Amino acid sequence: MQNKQFIYPVKLQPGDKVAILSPSAGLPEIFPEVFDLGLQRLRENFGLIPVEYSCTRKMNTSPEARARDIMAAFADPEIKAVICSIGGDDQIKVLKHLDPEVLRAHPKPFLGYSDATNLHMYLWNLGIVSFYGGAIMTQFGRYYAMDEYTVESLRHALFQDGEFEIMPASEWSDENYNWGEPEKLRLRVPMFSNPGWKWHNAGSIIEGTAWGGCLEIVDYHLRAHRYLQPLERYKDCVLFLETSEEMPSAEYVYRVLIGMGERGLLQQFSALLMGRPKTWNFDRQLSTEQKYTYNREQEEAILKALQEYHPSMPVIFNMDFGHTDPQFMVPSGGYVRIDGIEKRVFVRY
Template sequence: MSQERVRPPKARPGDHIAVISPSFAAPGLFPELHEQAMRRLADLTGLVPVEYPTTRQVGAAPAARAADINAAFADPRIRGILAVVGGEDQITVIPHLDADLARADPKPFLGTSDNTNLHHWLWGLGIASFYGGSSQVHLGPGPTVDDVHARSLRAALLTGERLEITDPGESEDIGIDWADPRALESFGDREPTTPWDWYGPGRTVTGAAWGGCLEVIEWVLTAGRFPFPPDVLDGGVLIIETSEELLPARNVGWIVRSLGERGILGAVDAVLVARPPVSDFTRRPDAAERARLRAEQRDTVVEVVTRYNPDAVICVGVPFGHTRPQWILPHGGAITVDGAERRIFADYR
């Protein structure tokens, strides 16, 4: 199987975009935040959000959530699909999906975290997607939408341009609790970022991206839903990030080690590691401890990747995944990692 994925055609202003809850139906519990997200989505893209029966249905059965995904692919008016947020049980939705519908009319799919399941399902069908873009996290909260998120959202859905992935200069691990009215107008606690860390040879790699949330990748592999030889990822760019579960660095290292044993680390030419969250609503270490936890995860991941692939270009600290502001990145599309100039570019075609 080639790395090349079908790149779904872009939407145009006025087209419809499906807004679905394949995992946790957060809009059912936090409707005001969701509705603000939908207004901002329409303003930023010119697209018309379309909700489905389970978009706001908390606790909907996996088959019902899958029916919404199938309906979105089946409807020719829908020209993009956006997951509202992640969760922890999307793995049970995947068996109910209709592959023929997705193949017949591929559409840009955007989602993060638990949506790694859907990204890998689409990848296995030969369809590219975009990792990131949870409306409940990146569009609804705060006084505005972060610039890097807005730019990559439009590129993924509408323009298909090539963008340089840059550091926005600030980051937050967790926003304000969605049940708090202040979440509609305030960001969470943001702190200045530090420069990204680069390792490996000073060469330039351009390859198809594959990866997502490490915890979910582990589930996908355990369920046997990546039944391909590792050489299908030859020359690719591995993108990995960790969730708000705040895994200890050693546990992160164990998952990455399994990717090495699976042959995945040896196949790719570059690895992008996201800036990890190290605090949540109940745990907020001081600044020095937060820096130590990030450094511990960085050093663990770099050591494991280098052990399996000393020629890989590695960059740690890239803003995607579970911190904010966040870039949406191609999944199956091309990313260029320039180890000499220490720059990253993403192709949103």
């Protein structure tokens, strides 16, 4: 059942002010057209008022400055939620500059993914539910139009209470255009038919609290060992993981899971939700056959690690969250129910 130590922040109302932060990379400075389109969609599709901070449109800001933006946004009573502009690769450096008591006293919906895994983990440690997904430049500023699958999930996360069933998206994509060519923002991205999720060790009903994020950032925390909790804190939680546009090798994925297994961490979780891996990037544009091979090799690496450390763990592969499009918001610290008998998944937003 849902861990009673976690609280869900108050939901939003149309007209509320929302902080738009860059706690990782300040890419809005380099690609303002994409960022502004995302802000426009936030206003028009959701009726929310974006509020920018000192680092939102600045590259190469210090961890201390980014932490000040985070603290100011959470402490401001007029700000009702915090949304990341985009990810990056060094947000872990920001965490030591945060005041946990301020965040604990002012819980608010927090959205972002990839490098934002760092803040999701920090809030998890404070007992605050956050929502993994929904960055301004990728989901809101998506080419052509926002995907309705993503929009529906964002509405649940931002505005609605209750338990909702998560269904596979009808189609998906991991390809996009170059942000340096803003004239293409109105073009459709290539989309592919979704064959659905792949279940392993199905057959039981599992309830638990979600913990996880981007596998590469989880690896940061395995190495730093500064923000991980005692093992018993993760007992019977539901692990969710996905890999980034860096497209790590299957061997790397296997080694990260080895690290979790040797710590005794992997064995604490009751199930694994695995996001569909991104199999295409500008510097590595895989063919359809190569994409299939990459996906299969990652799945085999995960199953190999689980066979060694947690062979009975149920797994759902190719789920619609993370670095592919569209995505549902994963409630980090929130309630998840996996019906392996009927092959259905429910989350509480």
